Amino acid sequence: MSKVFDLFIIGGGINGAGIARDAAGRGFSVCLADKGEIGGATSSWSTKLIHGGLRYLENYEFKLVRESLKEREIVYRIAKNISKPIPFIIPHTDKIRPAWLIKFGLLLYDNLGGKTSIPKSKTLDLNKKFPNILKEKYKTGFQYYDIQIDDKKLTKLNAQDAKKNKAKILEYNKVKKAEIINNEWVISLQNRKKIKSKVLINASGPWINETLHKNIKIKSKNKIRLVKGSHIITKKLYKEDVAFTFQNTDKRIIFVIPYKKNFSLIGTTEVEVKSPENTVISKQETQYLIRSVNNYLKKQISKKDIVDTYSGIRPLIEDFKEASKVTRDYVFDLKIVKKLPLLNIYGGKLTTYRKLSEKVLIDLKKFLPKTKVGPWTSKKKLI
Ligand SMILES: Cc1cc2nc3c(=O)[nH]c(=O)nc-3n(C[C@H](O)[C@H](O)[C@H](O)COP(=O)(O)OP(=O)(O)OC[C@H]3O[C@@H](n4cnc5c(N)ncnc54)[C@H](O)[C@@H]3O)c2cc1C
Known part of the structure; x- marks a missing residue:
């Protein structure tokens, strides 16, 4: 038998x-x-972060953020050989979110998950810290940490x-x-x-x-909603080992993350699709990511700087909200x-x-x- x-x-x-x-x-x-x-x-098309999901706080997803922060600590502990903490800098721009809101969010982010070995957040003078990377108009920044992992x-x-x-x-x-x-x-x-x-x-x-x-x-x-998320990869845009969290005027955020030894990973987008097959980045998504980077960085990028791209599909539980707000x-x-x-x-x-x-x-x-x-x-x- x-x-x-x-x-x-x-x-x-x-x-x-x-x-x-x-x-x-x-x-x-x-x-x-x-x-x-x-x-x-x-599982190999993600942004490669073990993170609490700072931006989910805006959607009042405290339970999810707490669980994710606790898991961030555990996964980092059991998989140190393939992961590392990395600082993320949010350049402040009053037009999108007030400073008090970001500071309050980061206070929650530092504490919701309980005891942690990951450094706490702080405010930075960007003109002093990153004079060669960011445009001069971004004077204040907020730094927090998450974990980068090989997914x-x-x-x-x-x-x-x-x-x-x-x-x-x-x-x-x-x-x-x-x-x-x-x-x-x-x-x-x-x-x-x-x-x-x-x-x-x-x-x-x-x-x-x-x-x-x-x-x-x-x-x-x-019901599920299939939401495509795309990334572009460029040659390293700066030599410092920091990532950036850029806020866009549509309230979405884009990450620029050091990737492997010589590259920068930039993502992601949110586009509803009908099928999980044949996922590739569209022209519009590419432009959206380039525009976001160019709003913040001194070094301007174009399509020519892209060395690779990848896209994945998030199977989100349908709750009839905007893609970025779906749990x-x-x-x-x-x-x-x-x-x-x-x-x-x-x-x-x-x-x-x-x-x-x-x-x-x-x-x-x-x-x-x-x-x-x-x-x-x-x-x-x-x-
Ligand atoms: C763009 C993007 C960025 C993301 N970034 C992050 C991030 O930074 N951090 C984070 O925590 N999460 C992130 N996520 C979410 C995370 O990537 C997913 O939640 C996770 O990878 C889903 O894993 P899974 O096992 O459910 O699905 P999958 O990895 O898709 O695995 C499902 C598997 O099922 C197989 N399969 C399907 N049908 C059959 C069948 N009939 N027979 C046999 N096998 C079958 C497929 O081949 C596939 O390998 C991101 C997601 C996307 C799309």
Whole structure:
């Protein structure tokens, strides 16, 4: 008789890989399949920050910011080899947000997550500190810290650790169909193999509803909005190891972040799209990012300075607000199909993947065999 896994996970992005790591480390038998490379989709197209999300405070998302700040501390501790704290400078411009509002936001940001090893915020004299980078009219700035991380490596390290704990990780193997036969989930893969499992988790990121409707053949009331975010990469725009948070007149913010040794990463945009496939930056998005940089930096850039671009799709839970105001929090949709559990994971951030994974195992506890191992991933380093 073929093996029946405790858990089958569709999707090897950060959420799927994080769940696989946590579950395998607790002694559950886990199988994960991705249609591409582990961490090859949204989880390598992010801005590569483990952050509290300073700007979500403006949308009163205190719970999300608090959880994210706590996770920032933990993820930094367990993944120091692929991450580092980096100062972000917000040049002040009265026309967009008053100074008191930013200072108040930063006070909350410094304290909401509790004890932290990450430096606190402060006010800077920009003309003294960065006379060669910023235009002279930006005199005052606010500095805060977040963590820069290699998002793809973070995902791969999670999958590798799951593998060490005997999880089966399958790449380039699309889940074609998942159905219940004889009281078990039977998952049909692209390579024609069939895998059996007690629990099914759909962690297919922006493909979540496509997987649910087309491959699992279940209808969902949960609507998602697909919002494209694009980045441009230029040769290093300045030599200092600092990032900038530029406020735009539409109230959105753009980051300029030192990237690898010789580059600057600039992003991101927000454009609603119909499908998660073929994501590329548009002319308008490119212009928007260039314009934003040129409003602040002395060195003016143009299309010619771009050496690379990438775009990803945020699968945001539809709550009928402007894209920048739609929550970045995650939602679980646990369905019981013919007495067997199917957990769909909507939304989320790179930053909160570990906590999300822990919560998944709490929610699925009653469907899984008993083990002696409880939550463990906050203490064990990802090597
Ligand atoms: C532009 C942008 C910037 C961002 N910046 C940040 C940031 O700086 N910090 C932060 O915390 N978060 C950020 N995020 C959010 C973060 O990137 C995502 O929340 C996270 O990567 C989502 O991971 P996931 O596992 O849900 O999805 P994905 O990484 O997309 O993984 C889903 C996987 O499912 C697979 N799949 C789909 N269908 C099937 C199938 N039928 N069979 C098998 N496999 C399948 C896909 O191949 C894919 O690998 C950003 C997002 C975007 C788009």
